[in-house]
Amino acid sequence: MTHPSTEQLSDYLDDELAPLTQAEVSTHLEGCAECTALLGELRRVISRANALDDAPPRADLWPGVAAAIGATPARRRPSLSWPQLLAAGIALMVISGGAVAVLLRGNGDGASRGTVAEVPGASIVVPVATTAAGRGYDAAIRSLEAELQAGQGRLDSATVRVVTQKLQLIDRAIAEAERALATDSGSTYLHGHLAQTRLRKLDLLRHAAALTRAVS
Amino acid sequence: MLLALLATAMLLQGTDTTVSVRPGTRLELSSFEGGISVTTWDRAAVRIEAEHDRDTRIDIDQSDGTLSLHGKARYGPAEVTWRLTVPAEMALQLRTQSGDVRIAGTRGSVSVETVEGGIEIHGGRGFVSLQSVEGNLVLTDAAGRVNLATVDGTITVRGAKGDLRASAVDGAILLDEIESHNVEASTVDGDIRLDGTIHDGGEYHLSSHDGDVTVIAPAINATVSVSTYDGDFESDFPVTVGGITAGKRMTFTMGTGTARLELESFDGTVALRRSGARGARSSDAPTAPSRP
Numbered sequence: 001m002t003h004p005s006t007e008q009l010s011d012y013l014d015d016e017l018a019p020l021t022q023a024e025v026s027t028h029l030e031g032c033a034e035c036t037a038l039l040g041e042l043r044r045v046i047s048r049a050n051a052l053d054d055a056p057p058r059a060d061l062w063p064g065v066a067a068a069i070g071a072t073p074a075r076r077r078p079s080l081s082w083p084q085l086l087a088a089g090i091a092l093m094v095i096s097g098g099a100v101a102v103l104l105r106g107n108g109d110g111a112s113r114g115t116v117a118e119v120p121g122a123s124i125v126v127p128v129a130t131t132a133a134g135r136g137y138d139a140a141i142r143s144l145e146a147e148l149q150a151g152q153g154r155l156d157s158a159t160v161r162v163v164t165q166k167l168q169l170i171d172r173a174i175a176e177a178e179r180a181l182a183t184d185s186g187s188t189y190l191h192g193h194l195a196q197t198r199l200r201k202l203d204l205l206r207h208a209a210a211l212t213r214a215v216s
Numbered sequence: 217m218l219l220a221l222l223a224t225a226m227l228l229q230g231t232d233t234t235v236s237v238r239p240g241t242r243l244e245l246s247s248f249e250g251g252i253s254v255t256t257w258d259r260a261a262v263r264i265e266a267e268h269d270r271d272t273r274i275d276i277d278q279s280d281g282t283l284s285l286h287g288k289a290r291y292g293p294a295e296v297t298w299r300l301t302v303p304a305e306m307a308l309q310l311r312t313q314s315g316d317v318r319i320a321g322t323r324g325s326v327s328v329e330t331v332e333g334g335i336e337i338h339g340g341r342g343f344v345s346l347q348s349v350e351g352n353l354v355l356t357d358a359a360g361r362v363n364l365a366t367v368d369g370t371i372t373v374r375g376a377k378g379d380l381r382a383s384a385v386d387g388a389i390l391l392d393e394i395e396s397h398n399v400e401a402s403t404v405d406g407d408i409r410l411d412g413t414i415h416d417g418g419e420y421h422l423s424s425h426d427g428d429v430t431v432i433a434p435a436i437n438a439t440v441s442v443s444t445y446d447g448d449f450e451s452d453f454p455v456t457v458g459g460i461t462a463g464k465r466m467t468f469t470m471g472t473g474t475a476r477l478e479l480e481s482f483d484g485t486v487a488l489r490r491s492g493a494r495g496a497r498s499s500d501a502p503t504a505p506s507r508p
Binding site for chain 1 (some may be wrong): 239242252307308313314325327331332343345347350361363365367368381383384385402404405423425426443444445464465480482483
């Protein structure tokens with residue numbers, strides 16, 4: 001099979017793919033270092049999110065109720081989809097320190113484990129990845145762009161044109177989101193939106209690069 | 217143990233053969249250029265009609281519960297136009313580089329991938345996955361988990377039941393008569409419309425960068441989050457806004473608030489429309505697959 005999409009990998013982790021597709025992805029992963037690495041990133045993001053404590057609403061009555069009945073906190077299940085979660089992670093990887101400061105709260109061990117950020121409205125806590133992870137995203141983009149450049153001769157010219165145009169479309173959307181963030185750095189919506197759009201570029205590049213390999 | 221049947225047909229202008237299959241057999245078809253049309257019948261057999269030139273052969277292989285079809289040309293990529301008749305319950309996995317794909321009447325799982333070409337499916341059960349780079353996607357009367365993605369094209373879904381994901385880069389996403397507890401739809405450049413029932417406890421996330429996002433429903437009991445940077449918000453329903461945060465993000469509760477509705481448009485209008493209200497539906501979808 002061609003490289004699974006990020007969503008497919010997410011569903012694979014959740015065991016939510018159709019049985020046959022699950023098996024195909026599993027087989028693919030055995031021979032694809034790139035997808036295995038991405039799967040690892042997904043696992044790390046969700047693992048760290050799961051490891052974090054809940055961030056209850058300030059007016060939450062549950063702690064008092066729980067204390068009264070002797071309950072232990074329930075394990076939180078992230079309420080964002082995998083792609084959203086990854087996107088939020090990427091967003092927080094790449095945004096500048098000044099913008100991050102608006103969102104961050106310390107966890108007491110930020111130097112070694114990273115810090116966490118609340119995403120209002122999403123009711124979850126997502127990890128802020130390291131600078132290295134941000135560089136990893138940029139490196140992945142450059143790598144895939146280079147692979148696409150090298151392999152585009154194997155694709156139909158119309159396909160190359162469409163992919164190029166749509167990458168430019170996404171780049172314009174990214175630029176618009178970045179400009180909006182420059183004027184409103186505290187907007188969690190804009191941070192998440194920028195992350196989603198960047199993730200979409202990553203997905204399109206991966207898909208296009210996979211197409212060049214499929215026809216080689 | 218491998219049970220295999222290998223049949224190779226070399227005809228002057230095409231192939232027409234019928235292969236018996238056991239219940240549960242799935243179909244895999246890999247094609248380079250040419251359209252694929254699939255209809256269904258009640259027989260435990262697959263009829264394979266393929267138009268191709270004399271230098272192309274059709275390989276038919278049946279093993280391990282899979283019937284595999286492949287066109288091979290002596291020189292260069294094969295160009296084959298396929299017409300298949302399959303058991304209605306048969307799982308289908310079709311791939312083509314260039315060409316439209318149409319499937320009618322299937323009650324099995326469906327996976328279709330194209331690079332250049334539209335996809336039109338009527339039916340589909342269990343898991344339905346349609347992916348194209350350059351082509352419109354049209355899906356009607358599917359039930360199960362639906363996953364749709366195109367880079368350049370419109371996604372149209374009508375009458376789907378079950379979890380639904382739709383993603384486009386440049387194209388609208390039009391979801392009508394939807395019965396789902398879980399809908400995710402996102403596009404960079406295009407409108408998104410969800411017309412259907414907002415179920416209690418359901419989760420609905422619609423996001424466009426440059427396009428309007430519209431939800432059409434008879435009633436909405438949901439905690440609603442609306443986010444926009446340079447757009448507007450409109451509602452046919454009475455709405456009391458509980459909080460507005462930076463970046464034009466607002467949240468409010470409608471009715472019992474048991475569903476979750478997240479609506480985002482960077483640069484367009486987010487609207488909640490009551491079913492039947494004038495102007496509730498602003499555009500119609502294409503009815504046949506075609507390249508945009």
